[in-house]
Amino acid sequence: MKQSRSSDTRKRIVNAARELFQSKGFDGTSVAEICRTAGVSNGALFHQFPTKEALGFAVYSLIRAEFWDRIMVAMTTPDDPLDGVEAAVRAAFAFQQDDPGSSAFMFGVSGSKWIESFANEAKEVHDVVSKRGQVWAKPHIDAGRLPSVEADVFVALASGAPQWLAQMNRIGMLTTSLDEIAELLPTYIRRAFTPQ
Numbered sequence: 001m002k003q004s005r006s007s008d009t010r011k012r013i014v015n016a017a018r019e020l021f022q023s024k025g026f027d028g029t030s031v032a033e034i035c036r037t038a039g040v041s042n043g044a045l046f047h048q049f050p051t052k053e054a055l056g057f058a059v060y061s062l063i064r065a066e067f068w069d070r071i072m073v074a075m076t077t078p079d080d081p082l083d084g085v086e087a088a089v090r091a092a093f094a095f096q097q098d099d100p101g102s103s104a105f106m107f108g109v110s111g112s113k114w115i116e117s118f119a120n121e122a123k124e125v126h127d128v129v130s131k132r133g134q135v136w137a138k139p140h141i142d143a144g145r146l147p148s149v150e151a152d153v154f155v156a157l158a159s160g161a162p163q164w165l166a167q168m169n170r171i172g173m174l175t176t177s178l179d180e181i182a183e184l185l186p187t188y189i190r191r192a193f194t195p196q
Contacts, residue, residue: 010048012038018059022101026056026109057118060109061125063102067095068129071159075133081140085158085193086186092159093182096166107167130155147195157189 016038020029031052035045049055074091075084096103109115115122130151137154140146162185169178 006048009038009040009044013040013045013048013055014058014062017055018062018102018105021056021059021105026105026112053114053117056109057115057121060106060115061121063106064125066099066102067092067106067159070095072129072132072136075158076136081137081146082190082194084136085146086190088158089162089186089189090182092162093166093178093185096162097178097182100166100170103163103166104170107163144195146193149193154193157192161185161189 013034017029017034020033020037024033031042031045034052034055035042038045045055049058071088071091075088078084078087133154134151137146141148162182165174165178165181165185168174174181
């Protein structure tokens with residue numbers, strides 16, 4: 001019973017923090033606001049998370065997991081791996097458009113100084129997703145349906161470009177509409193992964 005209460009408290013804190021981080025940003029959100037929104041005391045929050053940054057990383061990890069799951073499902077569903085590559089890019093754009101608050105938080109935190117202290121934990125999350133993608137890609141590479149490409153290159157093209165472009169759109173720096181880019185880029189990336 002106590003563990004269930006603790007799990008519920010943790011979920012309430014993470015949900016409250018996510019909502020506030022998305023609307024006010026990480027730096028613009030105080031621990032007191034998170035506690036008020038979650039309906040918990042400072043002690044309860046710090047029992048679950050030793051620092052605000054640890055809570056920020058928990059929210060970041062949750063959003064990254066949602067983002068990657070969406071991309072992986074899109075990529076691994078089609079029979080044709082090039083359709084899968086294209087679907088992964090479209091899914092990355094769709095996530096940016098469907099959940100702009102989460103996208104903005106995820107992109108902003110990725111460039112923050114404090115996230116560096118969670119590099120080992122972030123690498124563990126990255127490695128799980130990377131392995132999942134490599135398991136999907138290996139038979140396609142072996143059969144010549146996909147070129148052998150480093151996992152980080154694939155990630156940069158399939159998901160990094162949509163994240164960066166969505167951020168440029170949020171700050172008003174795109175000269176082409178994000179919708180138009182989201183329509184064109186999957187085809188370009190598909191061509192990049194078409195075996196020669």
